Amino acid sequence: MAVQEAKRANRLKSGKLVNKLVNEYWEDLINAKKTGKKVVYTTGLPIGPFMAAQDMAWIHGEGYGARVAARHEEKEPQTFAENKGFNRELCSYARTQMGCAMFAELGVPDDLNPGPIATEIPAPDAIVTCYPGCSTGPQWDWAIERVFGKKIPWFNVVIPYHMGRNGSTYMKGEEFEENVKYVVRQFEDLIKFLEVVSGKPYNWDKFQELMGVTKKVGKLRMEAMELCKAKPAPASFFDWSIQIAPVNYLTAWPGTVEAMQAVKDEVQERLDNGVSAVPNEKYRIFWEGIMNWNKLGWMADKFASYDATVVAGRYTHMAFWHEPDTIDPEHPLRGIAINHLECQLNLGYPITEERMMTLSKDYSIDGIVFHGARTCRSFSRSHFLLAENLNKKMGIQSTSFEGDMVDDSFYKEELVNTRIEALIESLEAQKSRG
Amino acid sequence: MTSKSDRSSFYTMGVDSGSLTGKAVIIDGNRQIVSHSVKQLGFVSQKAVMMAIDDALEKAGLALEDITYTVSTGYGRKRLEIAGKNLTEISCHAKGANYLYPEVKTVIDIGGQDSKVIAVDPSGNVKNFAMNDKCAAGTGQFLEVLARALDVELTEIGALSLQSDADIKISSMCTTFAESEVISLVAEGHTTVDILSGMHKAISGRMKGLVGRVGMQQPVMMTGGGAKNIGLVKALEKTLGVSIFIPDEPQIIGALGAALFANDFATGIRKKVEEEQDLDKSRVPAKDCASCSVQNFQLNKN
Known part of the structure; x- marks a missing residue:
């Protein structure tokens, strides 16, 4: 039975290398204005290399919210945003960044005491939105513009859904090819936009070099994750959640190749030496939903205490340069478009289900945990259907609970405990039936 | 033995x-x-x-x-x-549930904070389950809050609701919003019995969704405090189109x-x-073997 003992997840040591890169990125960002760099706010998919090639700094809204939450500094900006009228049900990433932006622009009120990360955000010189499957993103950027009270140059890349029309499947078919062309045309216009904002011709050589780095990091990450098909898994979803930064807002940042290589080496070494992410792996779980950034360690240890390894997830395994082979550094736009079009948030239901079934088979999944983020219904829109169909088609049991990306006030710990424990008990009963 | x-x-x-x-x-x-x-x-x-x-x-x-x-x-x-x-x-x-009714295949439990549907195997093990994913929507607490809003004893709401033949819809299952909705219905002049009936139908509709996720197989048993509410049981039976077995003491x-x-x-x-x-009885201490690390051995009973 599911008796929770004090076991801890054996998390990757090399994961800490990311902290150094994050700190370097952050130092560069907060000093950007002093060094004459333009600052671009982005939301949605990882498009940092577009700006990096022009020697511009960028803030990725969700990545920033996640970092503020991981440092447990999210409460003050969220409270400030709510006090200014941004509803609590609004995307918590947006609420967090809005609060931080307002600290920067309006000053910190006497009754709040925010941490340093939450107050150092520089003002934007431009905004680039690049969202799949989310209607909040563009409005978030619109609100940012209003906070700073001036007309900020704004470019919106529209990533259309890949619905799977007329037989189009994952990375195949007419719908897919048309979507790729549509996004590539927008990227070409984005580059013209960045030339205007930066006041100089686009540095294609630098862009190609950065996309070469992106491809390498993407490939290393996917290879390292695939090593975890082994039983027991040498690393878990929670390790891969930490490794999102180098393939998200740190994409192509100096040092990311070395950091990801170190991660892959450690995973390989663990595999060679029989070291696992969870001391006594009995169950293999798929995590469906966005990670809860302020609950990362808590969740990792919780599953470890039930001898369960969360080995894969839609968030980690179906996005963030997950198709690195499609990137041709000499002609990078098509590869970027493919990775962004075929990411976890952007696929129609039949394709999503097919991808999840493939991952569940590849990673020998016993059960699925559906995390319904309270303030991101976009991500959880197919949860019930996925739960039903993966159970019918593959016999995989699941449980669901409600939480959030960066607002832990939506958690009720015992509600989460009961649902996870019930799944584990149910899996144990299933194993005992044989 | x-x-x-x-x-x-x-x-x-x-x-x-x-x-x-x-x-x-x-x-x-x-x-x-x-x-x-x-x-x-x-x-x-x-x-x-x-x-x-x-x-x-x-x-x-x-x-x-x-x-x-x-x-x-x-x-x-x-x-x-x-x-x-x-x-x-x-x-x-x-x-x-399996102990009381070994043939039972589906258990619906409406408790204070959670509602759940459980598919049970013949040995009483869980085959599959689904729970309400959040808050107290559609649970005993939901009924308590609304009973209070209507100034009716919780124990009376089941029988009272059966007196209604009206079709009142309560759309929100959030306890807080549903309370506002009930107050609005009272203000519009709807009777208590009709509103109670609407509440039970609303919960039944929600439970039907959970049942669908697990896949209903008969016989069905209902457990938890909710099973003591005859109005809710009848509404569920009607919504699911099945007879539901209620044990004498569903709360235990x-x-x-x-x-x-x-x-x-x-x-x-x-x-x-x-x-x-x-095993201890079948062991005998070794004698005169002080230099040997084997301190006892098991008799071969064959």
């Missing part, structure tokens, strides 16, 4: 520390129910749990020391120090399942002890 009389001479207890009530069930070694108790005081009330335990012990004529093993379940399951193990309500309701099914698990554990422990005792 333990005789039947020996087996029945030990007792195990299941304790369900629920969000609104404390329940305790004591069974004997033959897995027969000896006593049970249900007490309500407040949210996850330890006092209610202790009262239920004391009451069950008193009814059984036992002291706490007479209980060989205790398993706890419910929201407060981890806070009960006397429990040897704790298990979720999902496993315990499945086990308890989780505690009963916990007591049965406790019996399993206690039996396992006793068996292991007995095997070890048998």
Whole structure:
């Protein structure tokens, strides 16, 4: 039975290398204005290399919210945003960044005491939105513009859904090819936009070099994750959640190749030496939903205490340069478009289900945990259907609970405990039936 | 080999520390129910749990020391120090329902804080389950809040709702918003019985979604405090198109399942002890072998 003992997840040591890169990125960002760099706010998919090639700094809204939450500094900006009228049900990433932006622009009120990360955000010189499957993103950027009270140059890349029309499947078919062309045309216009904002011709050589780095990091990450098909898994979803930064807002940042290589080496070494992410792996779980950034360690240890390894997830395994082979550094736009079009948030239901079934088979999944983020219904829109169909088609049991990306006030710990424990008990009963 | 009389001479207890009530069930070694108790005081009330335990012990004529093993379940399951193990309500309701009605395949439990649907195998194990994913929507707490808003005793709402033949829709299942909706319906002049009927239909609709996720198979049993609400039971039967079996004491099914698990554990422990005792009897100490590390050996019985 599911008796929770004090076991801890054996998390990757090399994961800490990311902290150094994050700190370097952050130092560069907060000093950007002093060094004459333009600052671009982005939301949605990882498009940092577009700006990096022009020697511009960028803030990725969700990545920033996640970092503020991981440092447990999210409460003050969220409270400030709510006090200014941004509803609590609004995307918590947006609420967090809005609060931080307002600290920067309006000053910190006497009754709040925010941490340093939450107050150092520089003002934007431009905004680039690049969202799949989310209607909040563009409005978030619109609100940012209003906070700073001036007309900020704004470019919106529209990533259309890949619905799977007329037989189009994952990375195949007419719908897919048309979507790729549509996004590539927008990227070409984005580059013209960045030339205007930066006041100089686009540095294609630098862009190609950065996309070469992106491809390498993407490939290393996917290879390292695939090593975890082994039983027991040498690393878990929670390790891969930490490794999102180098393939998200740190994409192509100096040092990311070395950091990801170190991660892959450690995973390989663990595999060679029989070291696992969870001391006594009995169950293999798929995590469906966005990670809860302020609950990362808590969740990792919780599953470890039930001898369960969360080995894969839609968030980690179906996005963030997950198709690195499609990137041709000499002609990078098509590869970027493919990775962004075929990411976890952007696929129609039949394709999503097919991808999840493939991952569940590849990673020998016993059960699925559906995390319904309270303030991101976009991500959880197919949860019930996925739960039903993966159970019918593959016999995989699941449980669901409600939480959030960066607002832990939506958690009720015992509600989460009961649902996870019930799944584990149910899996144990299933194993005992044989 | 333990005789039947020996087996029945030990007792195990299941304790369900629920969000609104404390329940305790004591069974004997033959897995027969000896006593049970249900007490309500407040949210996850330890006092209610202790009262239920004391009451069950008193009814059984036992002291706490007479209980060989205790398993706890419910929201407060981890806070009960006397429990040897704790298990979720999902496993315990499945086990308890199977004990009372071995043919049961689907269990619907509407408790204080959670509503759940459990697919049960013939051994009483959980095959699949679905729970409400958040808050108290569609649960006992939801009914309590709305009963209060209508100034009706909780125990009366079931029978009252059956008097209605109106079709009032309550769209929100959020307890807070539904309360506002009920107040609005009262202001519009709808009768209490019609609103109560609408509440039950709303919960039934929600439960139908959970049942659909698990896949309903008959026979169906309903457990938890919600099963004592005849209006809700009838609404569910109509919505699902099935007859629902209601046990005599639907609130104790989780505690009963916990007591049965406790019996399993206690039996396992006793068996292991007995095997070890048998093993000890078959060992003889080695003599005059001080230099040898082997201090005893097992006789070959063959």
